[in-house]
Amino acid sequence: MGECIVVKIGSSSLTSDEGGLNRNKLDFFVSELSSLKKAGYSVVLVTSGAVAAGFRALGFTSRPKLLHEKQASAAVGQALLMQAYQESFGRDGHTAAQILLTRTDFSNRRRIECALMTMEELLRQGAIPVINENDTVATDELKFGDNDMISALVANLLKAKQLIILTDTDGLYTADPRKNKDARRIERVSQISEDLMQLAGGSGSSVGTGGMRSKLEAARIAMRGGVPAFVGRAAEPGDMRLAVDDIGKGTYFETKLGNLPVKKQWLGFHSMPLGRIVVDAGAEDALRTGGKSLLPAGVAELSGDFHHGDVVEVTGLSGDTIGRGIVNYDAWQLKAVAGMNSDEVKRRIEVSRIEVIHRDEWITLK
Numbered sequence: 177m178g179e180c181i182v183v184k185i186g187s188s189s190l191t192s193d194e195g196g197l198n199r200n201k202l203d204f205f206v207s208e209l210s211s212l213k214k215a216g217y218s219v220v221l222v223t224s225g226a227v228a229a230g231f232r233a234l235g236f237t238s239r240p241k242l243l244h245e246k247q248a249s250a251a252v253g254q255a256l257l258m259q260a261y262q263e264s265f266g267r268d269g270h271t272a273a274q275i276l277l278t279r280t281d282f283s284n285r286r287r288i289e290c291a292l293m294t295m296e297e298l299l300r301q302g303a304i305p306v307i308n309e310n311d312t313v314a315t316d317e318l319k320f321g322d323n324d325m326i327s328a329l330v331a332n333l334l335k336a337k338q339l340i341i342l343t344d345t346d347g348l349y350t351a352d353p354r355k356n357k358d359a360r361r362i363e364r365v366s367q368i369s370e371d372l373m374q375l376a377g378g379s380g381s382s383v384g385t386g387g388m389r390s391k392l393e394a395a396r397i398a399m400r401g402g403v404p405a406f407v408g409r410a411a412e413p414g415d416m417r418l419a420v421d422d423i424g425k426g427t428y429f430e431t432k433l434g435n436l437p438v439k440k441q442w443l444g445f446h447s448m449p450l451g452r453i454v455v456d457a458g459a460e461d462a463l464r465t466g467g468k469s470l471l472p473a474g475v476a477e478l479s480g481d482f483h484h485g486d487v488v489e490v491t492g493l494s495g496d497t498i499g500r501g502i503v504n505y506d507a508w509q510l511k512a513v514a515g516m517n518s519d520e521v522k523r524r525i526e527v528s529r530i531e532v533i534h535r536d537e538w539i540t541l542k
């Protein structure tokens with residue numbers, strides 16, 4: 177099994193504003209992916225396009241807006257999309273395998289481990305997992321919406337060599353290039369700051385959803401998981417290979433961090449925090465740079481009805497997120513001892529562990 181490359185293709189690259197699949201474009205991407213496989217890489221495809229491929233067949237004249245209309249369109253379009261990939265990969269001698277995932281699947285450790293084992297087995301057998309969000313069952317509040325984030329989470333799970341997010345623009349510009357002719361491309365990014373996020377706008381087409389902003393959020397998660405990312409375009413034969421070889425038409429997001437174990441990925445990216453703990457400046461420093469556990473003395477405030485074993489989000493006094501961890505106290509216990517030194521805590525309450533969050537059960541996020 178070769179090094180793994182996760183490639184995400186957006187609706188705007190596969191369909192037109194009027195809806196329906198553009199088979200020529202799809203065949204082009206498939207031949208690019210086949211050439212990566214030929215070069216020895218394992219390839220995972222995350223593809224959008226189900227809604228855009230399906231809405232016209234149901235009589236809609238443009239991409240529908242209501243959730244149930246989009247879900248119905250996706251039910252039609254996902255089958256069309258998959259049929260097209262199977263035919264096209266089949267012609268190149270490859271087997272395509274459909275995997276549909278929701279946010280709920282990612283937040284359930286057993287389910288996501290099953291999905292990971294399935295993907296690994298498919299790759300071992302030389303097949304190409306083709307992933308999309310399971311649109312027909314994803315509820316509005318819990319929807320990823322676009323596939324940028326799914327592609328980053330999958331790249332982290334598979335500890336991929338690289339995440340390639342293909343879109344209709346050749347990378348991140350200093351402003352939306354559709355609206356600002358003077359916008360310049362940013363070639364390399366080593367940290368995604370809030371200022372950089374401000375440069376990125378929404379979608380430029382009526383079929384795409386996330387825009388550049390959701391691609392930056394995805395790149396940030398991939399970088400945190402130790403996977404470098406590329407956001408750009410593949411329009412000519414060989415472009416995808418150039419992207420992998422570090423000379424593609426787009427923006428590279430570099431990372432010096434190592435891959436995260438699946439347990440830490442779950443904690444950081446998939447778990448649902450049930451409470452919030454605000455820590456003082458000393459504790460913030462200890463968590464961010466010292467690799468230390470959080471002790472009751474550093475707790476300034478807390479909210480939420482959490483219990484021992486639950487995941488909580490930790491913020492600094494300014495309210496900015498620092499990270500997440502598994503808490504060793506019930507909320508009522510921690511309220512009673514917040515800010516106290518450890519000897520005092522032991523005199524007042526009985527806890528299995530003095531650390532509020534042990535460093536082994538902690539991940540720094542920002």
Ligand SMILES: Nc1ncnc2c1ncn2[C@@H]1O[C@H](COP(=O)(O)OP(=O)(O)O)[C@@H](O)[C@H]1O
Pocket residue numbers: 185186187188189224322342343344345347348349350351352353354375376377378379380381383384385386387388389
């Ligand atoms: N700073 C920026 N740099 C590049 N593209 C941007 C920027 N801000 C907004 N965009 C828009 O993001 C669009 C790509 O996102 P989107 O339409 O969601 O595509 P996809 O369907 O591939 O996910 C581009 O067409 C562009 O108009």
Ligand SMILES: N[C@@H](CCC(=O)OP(=O)(O)O)C(=O)O
Pocket residue numbers: 185186187188223224225226227228250308309311321322323324383384385386387
């Ligand atoms: N799961 C949806 C993705 C919707 C979408 O447009 O996403 P994207 O093109 O990645 O911004 C679909 O297949 O239609």
